[in-house]
Amino acid sequence: MTAILPAEVLEKSATVLEQLKAAGLMVITAESCTGGLVAGALTAHAGSSAVVAGGFVTYSNAMKQAALGVSADMLAQWGAVSAQVAQAMAEGALAHAPDAGIAVSLTGVAGPDGGSEEKPVGLVWFGLQRAGKPPITQKKIFGGDRTEVRAQSVLHALKMIQDSI
């Protein structure tokens, strides 16, 4: 096995790591549909421990509540794939990671099941929270199958970190 993650993801995460190092910022992730791959990409490189605090993979709603403090009311009202929950995940991750200064989150419908007219397969909501700054949320609808939706989600989460440093 020569590589775990594709070159495009590794190149992007290497760039983000250098920017985090230059900014003196530690990052925490809160991932649903990507299941840990954003954190996995960020830790692929030597020296990542200097700027990666870790991450929360909150795949179930129970984990979104237990690990990140997302409220049951919010999940019931807006659904797990929503701007509100993405923002709450990023805020919760930052609040629960004592050494982190920036949090990125994402929650989406990777498919092939789980899509609806209102929330189709490929819909992903992203959140970004820096300590003491206003929250950012972004919505994307990616094409392709489950693997492609997850890969594009990882790349976009990395891009959001880049854009906010």
Added chain:
Amino acid sequence: MTAILPAEVLEKSATVLEQLKAAGLMVITAESCTGGLVAGALTAHAGSSAVVAGGFVTYSNAMKQAALGVSADMLAQWGAVSAQVAQAMAEGALAHAPDAGIAVSLTGVAGPDGGSEEKPVGLVWFGLQRAGKPPITQKKIFGGDRTEVRAQSVLHALKMIQDSI
């Protein structure tokens, strides 16, 4: 991008998912050196939400303490890469995931830096905890570079879940 993770990892995680489904068990991970790739592999397949609660990527010691309740004393006495911390990570993950019945953990020296005579690059400690059962810890020393150590660690963590179902 046709795949995010290598075929060998995806085949293994697909098998583990089927076994978890058959056993009616939800899994939670606690990862250090693999940075979320075990959870990433388990969530690569359609329908994984039925058996994957999520995971904790506790890359820093601060996160091992904050998210999993690993004690500062234990980290100071044994070091982050130890049987004691691997076991505490698995116990902590299970305790902090209300919907999970089995937890797998790992903490190791992926390299290229951070190795010592006592704890060389490639050393990885694994923990496994099922609700109401005795803890299991295992030690491996993998060859190869950072990517190979991480890939072998993912495969072994998946194997430990398989072996304990």
